[in-house]
Amino acid sequence: xxxxxxxxxxxxxxxxxxxxxxxxxxxxxxxxxxxxxxxxxxxxxxxxxxxxxxxxxxxxxxxxxxxxxxxxxxxxxxxxxxxxxxxxxxxxxxxxxxxxxxxxxxxxxxxxxxxxxxxxxxxxxxxxxxxxxxxxxxxxxxxxxxxx
Numbered sequence: 001x002x003x004x005x006x007x008x009x010x011x012x013x014x015x016x017x018x019x020x021x022x023x024x025x026x027x028x029x030x031x032x033x034x035x036x037x038x039x040x041x042x043x044x045x046x047x048x049x050x051x052x053x054x055x056x057x058x059x060x061x062x063x064x065x066x067x068x069x070x071x072x073x074x075x076x077x078x079x080x081x082x083x084x085x086x087x088x089x090x091x092x093x094x095x096x097x098x099x100x101x102x103x104x105x106x107x108x109x110x111x112x113x114x115x116x117x118x119x120x121x122x123x124x125x126x127x128x129x130x131x132x133x134x135x136x137x138x139x140x141x142x143x144x145x146x147x148x
Contacts, residue, residue: 009038012083037067037076038083 013035040063047060067073 007042009042009080009083010035012087013038013079016083016086033070033072034076034079037070037072038080040067041076041080 013031017031044060044063047056047063050056064073067076
């Protein structure tokens with residue numbers, strides 16, 4: 001499973017907090033600690049993606065120990081995952097009413113009714129019989145569901 005990490009977790013954290021009500025002094029201090037903890041956690045995740053050497057493992061252990069000694073490891077990891085999920089794109093279903101008709105370029109690009117059947121018949125013809133003038137996929141006088 002590929003590891004995902006935020007390149008600027010402090011900025012994501014600030015954006016998240018901006019959507020909430022103002023924090024008190026004590027909560028603001030804890031929010032600052034978590035911001036630093038998530039920055040350190042980002043560095044640990046980056047180091048884990050590098051080839052394992054004595055130096056990378058020693059730095060990872062040192063950073064993780066720092067987070068644990070400060071009592072930030074669990075909270076930083078939990079909020080890191082929460083923020084990663086929070087910043088993910090979310091798609092909302094559009095409400096389409098009966099009078100909402102798509103017009104313009106998008107309707108021009110749509111395949112005309114019956115064109116797929118004509119294309120399949122054209123591909124089934126021997127190469128010699130395929131001519132530009134013989135079968136047209138954009139307009140035809142034949143009904144769309146006519147058998148070949």
